Amino acid sequence: MGILGPEDTDLGMGKVNPVDILDSLIQLMLSLAKGGPVTWSIFGVVAIIGMIIIWRAKAFLAAEVQKITDKKRNEALAKAPVDNQIVEKDTKKSEDEIEEIIKNG
Amino acid sequence: MKKYLLFFLLFLASCLGKLRPDPSPISAYDAGYPTVEFYACDQRFNGVGICPASPNTHMSLLIQGYYKGTIEAVSDRCRVNYKARYDNNTPAVIDIEVKESCNIDIVVTPEYPNEAKSALEIAPLKGRLYIRAFTDALPYKLQSNKVQQGTDEMFDLPDAGRVVFKGCGANFDRTFDRKTFIRLSELVSVTKGDCTFNGVFISGGKSTRLIWQVWIYDQTFTQIPIPSVNIKKTQLVVTADTAVSISAIDQDYIVKNTAKFDFEPKVGHTLRLLTIKGRNLWGYWDPKTQTWGWVK
Secondary structure, eight states: OOSSOTTTOBOSSSBOOHHHHHHHHHHHHHHHHTSOHHHHHHHHHHHHHHHHHHHHHHHHHHHHHHHHHHHHHHHHHHHHHHHHHHHHHHHHHHHHHHHHHHHHO | OHHHHHHHHHHHHHHTOSOOOOOOSSOHHHHTOOOOEEEETTEEEESEEEEEEOTTEEEEEEEOOOSEEEEEEEETTTTEEEEEEEOTTOOEEEEEEESSOEEEEEEEEEEOTTHHHHOOOOOOEEEEEEEEEOSSOOOEEEEEEEEETTOOOEEEOSSSEEEEEEETTEEEEEEESSOOEEEHHHHOOOOSEEEEEEEEEEETTEEEEEEEEEEEEOTTOOOOOOOEEEEETTEEEEEOOTTEEEEEETTEEESSSEEEEEOOTTSOEEEEEEETTSOEEEEEEETTTTEEEEEO
16 A cells, blocks of 8 residues: 555545545646646746745744744753742651651651 | 656755754643653753752753754742753753752754754654752652553552652552552643642652652644664664754754764764654764664
């Protein structure tokens, strides 16, 4: 089986074979090739706009994920002293209790 | 047609860069699984560790950095408040003046190349060193465990006798007439988080201090598998899990899950692997036995 097969993809329209989609796209390209320069110009403009949209969307997504990463880093750094105070307090208490037991035999 | 699809997918893969997505459902940090690598009291620790010490002495804490980023270490009781940036896998070295027992919390936040373009979420790493200062020469037993949620762990007792454990809400006090062990579930009903227990074992009028450090981590968290490692003359060829982003040997590193490093089999080496979700693995090369030992 290939990378994606009919059993792998369900686009909400029943099972769709991605290979068929690619086939259709290639057929579209071939039919465009039969058209004149005006058809190609339109196709070119649409393709460039499409690429710009994808490029910007990817940059937007990356920026949003970076914000999440930065937020988590800052939270982790801010949380460490708070966690530390809780742990130090609890550990000190247990140390003192045990030392008292040792002292009293 | 499948050929075109394959080319398209390869093109997409080449756009993703060298950082690898980590399919783990949870990061090591969020899972409560400490993975900061540090050295203290002549030992190397993976995330958690206990060091015995005497009051009014100095101790050196070395924290390993990955790629570049920030290292933070804090402790109120040991007056540690360290925060600094690092580069090139450089470790941070902190001198600690031990006045009393303390817990040092450590956070390492690596920043990877092209991270801002990767659209992959990067997680920080955490760790904790418990320095236990003893004012006398009583014997002690130290134990650190990372325990998966839903499982149990044991602490072996030295002999028959009375055992007391305190800390993290535990109030355990029992006398055993034979050598046995204590289950973690007997001490606390905590299902996730970290606990440091202080205890004492009394037998025949003699006391032994017991210290048990436990991290209960999320049950969905899994460790990365041991990589394929081949030595070819003076080269080490590493093929790690596809989730691995950083492969490093000693201070040499590469942002990739497969790597070739210069390798001298007659000396010791440390191989480190790390994913962007903070899952890690180390390998030690023992030049005497010519074998690898692995720590997760």
